Amino acid sequence: MGPSRWIVIVLLLHCTQIHAKQGLLHVIAEQNPPSENDYCITYNSTWTPLPTSFSNATYYELKDLSSLSLCSASEISHTDVTDKAIVVLMENCSILAKAAIAQRSGAKLLLVASKIGLPFLKDNRSDYQDLTIPIAYIRYREVMDMKMNPERSVKVTLYSPVVPTFDYSILVIFLISVFTVALGGYWSGLSEMEDLRPSPGGDEMEGSKKKDDNVTFTPLTVILFVVICCVMLLLLYFFYKWLVYVIIAVFCLASASSLFNCLSAIIQNIPYGRCRISCCNKSIEVRHFFLAAFCIAVSLTWVVFRNEDRWIWILQDILGITFCLNFIKTLRMPNFKACVILLGLLLLYDVFFVFITPFITKDGVSIMVEVASGPSGNKNEESYLEVPDEPYSTNEKLPVVIRVPRLEYFAVTVCQMSFSLLGFGDIIVPGLLVAYCRRFDVRSSSSFIYFFSCTIAYAIGMVLTFIVLILMKMGQPALLYLVPCTLITSSFVAWRRKEIKKFWNGGGYEENTYLNKVRMEAYSAADVDNFIKQQKGTHDLSHNNGAHGQCCH
Template structure:
């Protein structure tokens, strides 16, 4: 049975492949070989899917020409050969028709501008029969420097599987962060209860620095603030992106310090206290602070170095989400329902509805989350933009977990599977509340926490399945919110604790206040007044 399931999954992954818009230019000359990035349009350019099946053509260098007319080429110069020309002065379709009429088999267009998916006019669509592809001008110069004029080329574009194992890495990161954040919140609540004064109760209050969401008005104002910020980011992205980057560096460094300090405290590491200038200092705190600041500064300096900086961004992002889930305490299930429902509407509106309201038909959420230049992610891989130089052409706000796609061609630029911080934090607040409720009620085996965490996992799986089948990015909250809310409510209803689960700490405090009032009334009834008027 397991063997049949494995064969079925492998066959499914092999079937779910798409033709991307990035290709590979294989150049050879003598005993040397080298490969370069190509961008083409699979809708009208047919390119081999493997190097072995690709046809070898001699390359003619006409990079001094734009090839906008037949006068730019000598008779029979291009017959049966591939040609490279410069971008500009006329359309891609015009260049392709001139090359085709001259007998060329392939046209490569060298560009010192960002490479975009080439297109032709409707009238030219059926007339262009040869492959049309763009390459970097710097790559063309490197090829001629390496191989000289006697070189041959092959064009191929291996299909990219829709499923990539980076999705499993994203799933692991999200599950780890939600699980640990919820566990940390519950553990902090248990410690607070254990250290409460004798006869007192700490439910309903938070530690210094923690923030409790207990008012529906506060939740509505919070969501409204998020909407305003998202719209401002859309219209003033070029300026506000740097504000967000600075805020992220400060907040993530603080969060990483909080996480590492909690780990050190749990492991019983010494504080290494010492005195200096008449003040007491903690050596451990200073070392951790220096480490966290260094990590945040490194990310800020090298944030566009896609090859490895994603590791630091994910580390800082995990710390940020963990600290947020531990610091923000949702007081009851009612607030959870209001918060998650409003954010679900917010997510769906800015992903699915705003494309009908924007001039370019792009989602405001996707435009802000991925940056203005991520055409490949926005179009599901149907259109790409590759920078002419190996530097990022635009800034991206650090609001997503990123893992490089293992099976995607990364010759042109690295491609990533992503997950927004909100898709971790928002359901994570409910998971954290469930664990705190487990602590308040001493529920066996952390039933609420475990059930909500499993529901989050199932919601993530459904999100990825829909994304793979539709080949489109999905607003994860559309699936995570119903899974987690309905599961938590079902557990509370099944255990007969819905009233208590709904009211949360408010219910607890009302209980305590009613008990105190009853005791005071009974005391007043049975005792005589201390003074009497005569």
């Protein structure tokens, strides 16, 4: 298993969905004729409940103080801001300190203009319990778009339209995840049948080469893998700024390799382009050469345009699907015992870093959420939106999620695009169990019973995840629902079929019977007849020479 695979796979666990609180600033410019516009803002709903429409909201005259940072009351000591909305720069001090000064000066609404991205506000304001003034972030370039000047009055208000309870992006993610898990498990079964089938001419080197392409997890390596996951997550938490680019580079290489493996499996039966070209004592088929060039080009395209949110999510999802498919097919669990250890430990890992670490970290944010959304740096209460909202923003995100834009969200047109997310780990980790079930079906000649049952259980687990997501209106660790559904279902099927011991231990259960069956199918009818005649002659010779007679072939 190459180093790049180890680096990437430890990052494939669940990335919690981030719900930045977005709203709108409704602006009315009193001119002839009057003009109205909406601008995107971020706010904290626990600090500032907003109306759902601007029609019944209170308007305030806007005072442009965007040349000031408002870190001292002396900056506006000679400026009348009473009963007005003011806009200041996001510099030098925290937004809560600015709000305290604005409130004491009589302002009714505070807008903070950001030049480096649109942050959102967290819940820690223990030192500012008396604040009642509404607070929101706005892009600095949009403040400039308002073209405020002393000759015209601008009135503003804040509101937040109702977000639909159900969004069709959830359905798209459901279909992607179930399709990837099912196809990955089925592909792993085909690979298992290929490994069991003897190589033409009895070429043992070819058979061993096929098996070397796969990696088998033992219970010990599973435990080691989970430890590496914990260490890697902590390193990302403390050194995100540098490691994120390492992860992007590794994902670029791994996704190109995965795309090549998936496409080469599709084109292997196409009878064109099989002529070979040689270089440095090595040869490669022409079609594989062009396919490799195409996959590298696709991966590099993603790297260059990874922050173009309007369309690059499609390419990232395609690379992510092939990435997950390749890992599900390549990584093999030797038995159900290893599956239980892996899924159980990763479930505890997921729950601990999502729900427990907020009680440990000083800012009250879970380590998993912090890594998934990007670090907040040294900005006190501030952290940035899930997606960079400025063309020059350097707030990179880990490329280990399936992203689908929320199709019915107002922010798609006014604010930055909002995405529903699913971590690669929520596909790969249960997918390894589904793949094991399919290989068990192959080895035990049990048709598709384990494979179908585990795939359906995965789909049910995803539905439960989305139901809880909608009801609680917050990101969920999907493994919390996927692991019990898949493990319990697989165990029940094995118990009902009285195969629980074989299913638990894995290994060579009924392998000899299946190998004989496959090998017999590989021979021609004449070979079978000759084999039977030889066996008959051997039996006759043994009978004539006594019970202990031997025959050498």
